[in-house]
Structure formats: C-alpha cells, structure tokens
Amino acid sequence: MDFLNAIALLTNYIIVPALTYGSQLALGAIGVTLIYGVLRFANFAYGDLMAFATMVVILTTWYLQSLGITLGFLPTALLALPIGIIATIILSLFFDKTVFKYYRDKKSEPVILIVVSIGVMFILNAIVRIIIGPGDVIFMDGARFIIKAGEFKKMSGLNEGIALKSTQVITFITTIITCSILFYFLNKTKTGKSMRAYSNNEDLALLSGIDPTKIIIYTWVIVSILATIAGTLYCLDKSFKPLSYWNNLLPIFAATIVGGIGNPLGAFYGGFVIAFTEIGLTYAYKKFLVYILPEQLEPSSLVQYISTDYKFAISFAILVTVLIYRPNGIFKGKVI
C-alpha cells in the first residue's frame, strides 16, 4: 500500500505535470527547430509569436462566449484555434516579407538574423500588451477536472490522490495528434520531404528544382499552427500572461538543443527531457521517501534538490552542458 501511495504521489506531482509541460515545450521546440532548419536562425520572437497567437484565440473565445457558443465540457478556446492560426500565419508571413526576407536576400549572418528576431520579439510583445494588457487573463471554461484528487482517493482507497485536470489531458492528446500529423507530413509527403531536403542541403535542393520561396512559406505556416496550438494549450493549463511566453523561451531553446537543433523528432523528445528534469529536480521527495523507506531511514529535510525559484537555471544548465558535450544533441540520426 505504501508503495502504491508512493507511485500515486509521483504520478500526481511529477509524471502528469511533466507530461503536460513537456507537451507544451515539445510543440514550441519543434517550431523553433523548423525555423532553424529551413531559415537558419534561432528565432527569439517565437515566444511572443505564441503570445500573439494565444491573444487572438482568447479574443475569439470571448467573442464566441458572448454569442453563447461553447464546446460543452471542452474549452471554447479549441473552437477559436483556427482563427488564431489564420491570424498568426498572416502575421508570420507579414514579418517574413517585411523584415526577415530583406536580411535573407542580403545573405546576412545568422547572428544578425538573431538580433533582428529580437527586434521582432519586442514589437510583438508590445502589440500583445497594448491589445490585451500586461496582466493575467483567465478565460478557461468547460469541465475543470476529469478526476479530482478526493474522488481518486475514495475510488482507490489510497492516502494519496491523483488529480487529472481536463486541460492536462487535452494538452497531451492534442500534442500527440499534432505531432503525428506533422511527422507524417515531413516524412511521407512530397512537400514535407522537400522541406527536409532543403534544410539538409540547400544547394542540391535548388539543383533538384525545389523552390525555396515555397519552402519558406510552408515553414511559416506550419510554425504558426504549432505556435498557436502550443500557446493556447499553455494558457489553458496555466493562465495567460504576455510575459510568460517570453519566460518559456529558455526551456524551449533548451529542448531544441537537447534534441539536436534542426531535428523535429529530437525537439519533441527534448521537450519532455527538459520538463521531466525541471519538475523532477524541483520536487520535494520527503513524502515519497517516507512511504518507501523504513522508518529509521526517513529523511528530516525536504529532499528537494533545487528550489523551484531556480527552475530556469536547470534549463540553462542543460543547454550549456549539451552545447559543450553533445553540440549536435543527445539523439543520433535525422536532422531535418
């Protein structure tokens, strides 16, 4: 029984949150890695692209709610996703045409494009804060819990409950579906293969007749879809604050690098690696150890490796370590 209690404890406080957070990071990291693979720069504006996308989804959701349209037990935001996606695609293509294309045509160094993307980041962030305000926005509707901790305790007879929020399940399922479609597209369709070919060997792609303009448009479209889904899932699970997407940029970049920058499948796993490490290291294991250890060995401290205040330091430490020892990422194999 103690053992089952210990497992329930870990599931509730580490596995379920990490799967949720990992899904959000994975979607973000795939977007960053695709931009890097095709356009060859690290896009710092990605976090704020997510914020913009989410803002459009929130505004659309409010509008739908005001009309009395809801999705029953599912959040209405899911219904607003397509509008958010379209707006984000338009915005991405607008910034590509007005900003990034200029530097691409000049064949600027990647570092210049990074600085340019930081500029875009500030503009986007300002737009979002002007439109929706800098504070917290909560707009969640639908059913909050699938399983409540108390109900689980009653059902299982354990001391420890497992709570499952509907947003957690929606996040995980949506991520798996989105990624499955994306990987099918990249690996099985002619357009997807041509994107990988372009990313792998630009000159040979040109010699094979692949049109770079189209590849770049496809990339922004896909990335905008991912940014909208990732941003919306994140704010459904936590709350919406323009700056929180900027804060997520570091773990997203860490996930990208862990998976090997330019490698979408790596970025997918990288998101979960970062999430599990971050949550696993900041969790206080005292209660867990009390369950599984004999009484005389019980710890007196909290057995928390790192305070949650330092959770960004974990992403940063992973980022630096991977860059020093495995600059191509921890996974071998395909780089988009």
Next chain:
Amino acid sequence: MYFSARNLTGGYGGVNIIEECSFEVNQGEIVSILGPNGAGKSTAMKAMLGILNLKEGEVILDGKDITKLKTQERIKAGISFVPQTNNIFTELTVKENLEMGAFLNDGNILARIEEMYDLFPIMNQKKDQLAGELSGGQRQQVALARALMTNPKVLMLDEPTAGVSPVVMDEIFEHILNIKKQNIAVLMVEQNARQALAISDRGYILVTGRNAYAGAGDYLLNDNEIRKSFLGG
C-alpha cells in the same frame, strides 16, 4: 551537336577565370574536361549551368539558346548536374534522394526509381537507409541516380571520382558508361585524366582558362606532348 557552349568568358569580380572556352557534346557521348589545378574546369561547368554569370559566350541545347536561362530553368530544360561535394541529401533515405531528384516530375516516378535500382543494384538493398550512412562509392551512385531522375538529356559531372579508391573509381566509370548507353550526353570534369580519357569519346584540355587541346580520347592519350604535360608521363 546536341549541346554546345561557345566562347565562354567570365569569372568572379573583374578577373576572368575562363576565356573563350568552347565545348560540345552529343547524345550518347562522354566528353571529359581536363587540365591542371586552377585551369578553370569547374568554373567552365558552372558557366554552362548558369551558376556563373558570363561576360561573353552562348550555351545552346538542342538548337535552343539557353544562355539567358537561370539554373533552375536549365534543369527543367533537360540539364542535370552532380556537384563534386555535398551531392546527396545525407539526412534523407536513398529512396527519398531519388524522389527529390524527380521533384519537378509530376507523373508517376516509381517506374523511374525502379530503373535506377536496375542501373545501380546496390541502391535497391539500401533504399531505406540514410544516404549519409553509405560508403563513398555508394554515395556517388546515389548522387548519379538523383541527377538521372529528371530524365536529363545532358548530364554534367564535377569530378565524380574525387577522393575515392581506384577500385571504386573503376566502378563509377563503369556506371558512367552505362549512363551513356541511355543516349544521354555526359560532360565531366576530371582529375584522373588518364582513366577518364580511357572511357571518353572526346576530351578537352584547359590551361589557364583557355582551350589548349581537344580531340578524341585515344588521340589525347597517345599524343606524346600532352601525355608528358598533363597525364604524368
């Protein structure tokens, strides 16, 4: 002549690397462009592909002037090119490399892929492997096959045997002879002059960006002066 380039003059910046170079190749023929390092062989090939802007000269394909066409348009017109390095998609499987080669073909490319497997049997076994994991000789076969997927009329090869062992070199030349049998015009730049001439119908020797010698393969091989100067005695 099916494909001809006349009086090509051009280079990077103000300096001309090639001056008044001319080459011709017919369908079903192998023609080699030879010469010492820095003679402008690869530059001449880039000029024919439209990668290098010409100051003078014209490129004719099947009676049509293609001098003004961009590289991608020349490829659509029937020219295919295998660069010396980075000539495969290393992160794609062998089969995907072939599919990308046929990117411009809308129709059914499976038949063409099967033809490539017949021409390069090793690729049938390795079709699902990443091209980057293959040996040097096998990569070169993938590179040739990718370029052949468009059903080109003219195939240009930039040093197809650079950096491979003598055994693999023979193998690659064997494949190039088979390609010639498909009535394709093959134009190649080579460092291994002697072996290249042995399979070539004709050859051109460039010296400091100009045509120095031209003639049938065995004529160039047997000429004493040429042999001493360019073929190592």
